[in-house]
Amino acid sequence: MDSKFPGKVLPYIFLLPTIIVCGMFIYYPAAMTFRASMYQSLFFGAREKFVGFQNFTRLFTSPDYLRSLRITIFFAILVVAIGLSLSFMIAVLLNRKLRAAKALRISLVWPYALSPAVAGTIWLFLFNPHSGLVNYFLDTVANIKPDWFSNPKLALTMLVVTAVWNNFGYNLVFFLAGLQNISDSFVEAAEVDGAGFWVQLRHIIIPLISPTTFFLLVININYAFFDTVGMVDVMTKGGPANATNLLIYQLYKDGFQNFNSGLAAAQSLILFLFVVGLTLVQFRTTGRMVHYGG
Amino acid sequence: MAANVHSQSLGKKSKRKQALSTLIVYLILGLLLLIIAAPIIFAFLKSTQTSQQVLQYPPLLTIEKNMKANFKAAWSQYGLNQMMVNSAFIAVIGATGKIITALLGALAFVYFDFPAKNFWFFFVLLTLMLPIPVIIVPLFNVMAGFKWVNTYWAVTVPYFASATGIFLFQQHFMSIPPSIVDAARMDGIGPIGFLTKILVPMSANVVGAMVVIQFIYLWNEYLWPLIVIVEPHRQVVQVGLKVLSGGGAQGVTNWGVVMAGALIVALPPLVILIVLHEYFMAGVGLADEK
Numbered sequence: 001m002d003s004k005f006p007g008k009v010l011p012y013i014f015l016l017p018t019i020i021v022c023g024m025f026i027y028y029p030a031a032m033t034f035r036a037s038m039y040q041s042l043f044f045g046a047r048e049k050f051v052g053f054q055n056f057t058r059l060f061t062s063p064d065y066l067r068s069l070r071i072t073i074f075f076a077i078l079v080v081a082i083g084l085s086l087s088f089m090i091a092v093l094l095n096r097k098l099r100a101a102k103a104l105r106i107s108l109v110w111p112y113a114l115s116p117a118v119a120g121t122i123w124l125f126l127f128n129p130h131s132g133l134v135n136y137f138l139d140t141v142a143n144i145k146p147d148w149f150s151n152p153k154l155a156l157t158m159l160v161v162t163a164v165w166n167n168f169g170y171n172l173v174f175f176l177a178g179l180q181n182i183s184d185s186f187v188e189a190a191e192v193d194g195a196g197f198w199v200q201l202r203h204i205i206i207p208l209i210s211p212t213t214f215f216l217l218v219i220n221i222n223y224a225f226f227d228t229v230g231m232v233d234v235m236t237k238g239g240p241a242n243a244t245n246l247l248i249y250q251l252y253k254d255g256f257q258n259f260n261s262g263l264a265a266a267q268s269l270i271l272f273l274f275v276v277g278l279t280l281v282q283f284r285t286t287g288r289m290v291h292y293g294g
Numbered sequence: 295m296a297a298n299v300h301s302q303s304l305g306k307k308s309k310r311k312q313a314l315s316t317l318i319v320y321l322i323l324g325l326l327l328l329i330i331a332a333p334i335i336f337a338f339l340k341s342t343q344t345s346q347q348v349l350q351y352p353p354l355l356t357i358e359k360n361m362k363a364n365f366k367a368a369w370s371q372y373g374l375n376q377m378m379v380n381s382a383f384i385a386v387i388g389a390t391g392k393i394i395t396a397l398l399g400a401l402a403f404v405y406f407d408f409p410a411k412n413f414w415f416f417f418v419l420l421t422l423m424l425p426i427p428v429i430i431v432p433l434f435n436v437m438a439g440f441k442w443v444n445t446y447w448a449v450t451v452p453y454f455a456s457a458t459g460i461f462l463f464q465q466h467f468m469s470i471p472p473s474i475v476d477a478a479r480m481d482g483i484g485p486i487g488f489l490t491k492i493l494v495p496m497s498a499n500v501v502g503a504m505v506v507i508q509f510i511y512l513w514n515e516y517l518w519p520l521i522v523i524v525e526p527h528r529q530v531v532q533v534g535l536k537v538l539s540g541g542g543a544q545g546v547t548n549w550g551v552v553m554a555g556a557l558i559v560a561l562p563p564l565v566i567l568i569v570l571h572e573y574f575m576a577g578v579g580l581a582d583e584k
Contacts, residue, residue: 004405015399021451033432107327114560114564229516234539264431265431
């Protein structure tokens with residue numbers, strides 16, 4: 001017996017819902033995105049005209065779009081760099097047998113359940129220049145009360161803080177799990193050789209934790225690119241002066257406020273390229289995750 | 295089995311040093327938990343205060359008596375009640391659809407041989423590269439073609455496929471010993487009976503993890519409902535929350551009501567995560583024991 005059920009039609013029946021949904025609501029619109037990126041919509045989408053690659057040239061010659069691209073990449077780098085290094089450092093500090101390790105995990109990971117819109121709403125008030133907790137703290141410590149909403153750099157900082165908070169516990173829990181999986185024998189061998197903490201960190205811990213790091217890198221970049229739309233919509237609406245106009249928010253505005261679907265489709269394809277790159281990294285690293293996963 | 299970096303060096307250290315370092319770790323940990331929880335604690339305190347108290351400077355950080363009024367205002371005056379029902383309906387139907395189609399898909403991939411199996415596996419897997427924002431404009435046109443704009447069809451049916459789910463279930467099914475299938479077939483159990491009576495009970499962890507992941511994902515969806523749902527009374531609660539805050543920092547926003555609203559919206563996914571967190575941890579590969 002080959003441990004399979006007989007039948008060639010039955011598996012297709014089981015797969016049919018998935019195939020239909022993927023085909024109709026994912027692949028068909030994906031193909032249409034390619035088509036739409038070559039057209040310009042006229043009269044608020046009532047008619048369209050073939051324009052070739054003009055939508056792309058328009059985007060890549062538009063200072064606003066290029067700025068949005070730069071801001072998004074900068075934002076993603078900040079979220080990843082700050083979020084991952086902070087959670088990694090704390091994970092290393094906490095990496096030891098603690099009582100109530102299970103209860104600890106849930107008490108760290110819970111902000112994962114909060115949407116960027118909810119996180120954004122709460123931080124919107126925390127950053128309130130007049131009565132928020134952030135400015136009260138800064139006022140007490142450094143005697144300053146910045147206006148987070150009218151300064152471009154501060155507005156972006158505010159989004160970075162909110163995003164890092166939203167993902168922090170999730171990152172930390174994965175780093176802790178990764179550290180616990182590093183075999184004792186590596187560390188013991190290093191100690192026998194007289195390697196100090198920093199040498200161990202650089203030559204053993206960081207290389208061995210890299211599958212987890214790559215996994216979290218993908219998750220966090222994905223969050224920064226796609227999930228932040230609710231946060232931006234609640235907190236800044238892309239302002240001040242487009243300083244927090246992340247690509248996904250620009251796409252929403254062009255597609256569904258300015259009804260310029262050709263331009264929006266071209267932006268979708270640019271985002272698609274980012275996803276393809278990320279997915280390649282993910283496939284490579286999940287393969288390694290399986291190798292390490294205890 | 296939990297290996298760690300420090301334990302083996304403890305023998306060398308004096309006991310006092312060890313106790314001190316444990317104390318420091320617990321202090322850091324306590325501080326950390328407080329920092330992570332601070333925004334929610336702040337939101338809760340503010341949700342109990344009147345519209346004057348919330349704006350006091352220095353910020354008033356005590357529990358006051360206006361909690362009931364704030365939650366009531368957010369719940370009924372701003373219409374969160376209707377939107378909570380909408381979101382719950384969409385998240386439950388959407389997550390159920392995702393889990394059922396993923397179970398059936400994984401059943402086909404693991405327990406059947408059929409032509410073009412690899413093609414269809416990649417067909418499903420590659421959808422991971424096409425999140426909704428990448429296809430959003432034509433997807434909206436598809437919805438318009440079906441006359442699904444402003445209906446719950448539009449915010450449930452397109453989610454009835456899950457590459458993540460099929461992948462998770464496939465990995466788990468492959469770890470189940472083949473002899474179990476053989477035994478089931480000897481007993482004359484068909485594929486559907488095998489799925490419902492044997493596979494699902496043996497996959498409680500993965501099903502639980504999928505409930506957590508998909509419910510949270512669908513409950514927290516923002517962009518697609520914002521676009522495809524037009525009427526406020528049909529809107530999901532994530533988008534509805536924006537109405538409370540007025541979308542800005544200034545103005546006459548009643549922050550006590552806004553914070554109450556944020557807590558209301560945050561509660562269902564938090565409860566699901568906390569209740570099912572052991573399944574979630576096991577499902578995403580974080581638990582020690584399977």
